[in-house]
Amino acid sequence: MLFPYSNSDVAVSHYSDWSFSHWLFAGAVLLASVLLTVIAVGLWTAAIPEDNIVLYAGSAGVGTLAVVLQATSLWQIARHIELYRVVVFLALAVVVAVVVSVRSTVRNEPSGTRGYYGLRVPKWVIRVPVLASAVIAVGVVIGDGVTRAAASIPMAVGLFVLLFLSAVGYVVVNAMSPSASRR
Numbered sequence: 001m002l003f004p005y006s007n008s009d010v011a012v013s014h015y016s017d018w019s020f021s022h023w024l025f026a027g028a029v030l031l032a033s034v035l036l037t038v039i040a041v042g043l044w045t046a047a048i049p050e051d052n053i054v055l056y057a058g059s060a061g062v063g064t065l066a067v068v069l070q071a072t073s074l075w076q077i078a079r080h081i082e083l084y085r086v087v088v089f090l091a092l093a094v095v096v097a098v099v100v101s102v103r104s105t106v107r108n109e110p111s112g113t114r115g116y117y118g119l120r121v122p123k124w125v126i127r128v129p130v131l132a133s134a135v136i137a138v139g140v141v142i143g144d145g146v147t148r149a150a151a152s153i154p155m156a157v158g159l160f161v162l163l164f165l166s167a168v169g170y171v172v173v174n175a176m177s178p179s180a181s182r183r
Helices: 020-050 053-079 084-107 124-151 157-176
Strands: none
Touching (some): 020 124, 053 084, 053 124, 084 124
């Protein structure tokens, strides 16, 4: 559909239909996703000395649940915030919370044989949750930004994205043409 037929087809900048209980629940789910990330990393670091496959599987399952909860709650919260800069700040705050909590979990690993600075945990044990959180945050910020930009003009999000990609394609094709090199 190129042109919206009703108001339900037009992109909306933000929704304002949440009460205090909605905000409280969504914030609790977002906090739970960070705590589940800490639990997943803790399970993984506990599994390293024994090479316990059950703890590895549990860590992967808890980590997957944390990713799903973080993506859904962050997106829903972003759709209900009026100011876009607050959405960006919230996304950055969630990534920083994951970084700090994962680093502290790895550094405070309870094994007495490894010590505070001598923990031999692969770097990807820290990088995977941090990168997953960063990808979610960037996706929410970009997706919400595109939706808000499409809401500023009366059109559906799909048409806005199509127009944007067409403009980018035109610029790329124009820049690669042989006449562009002679200018």
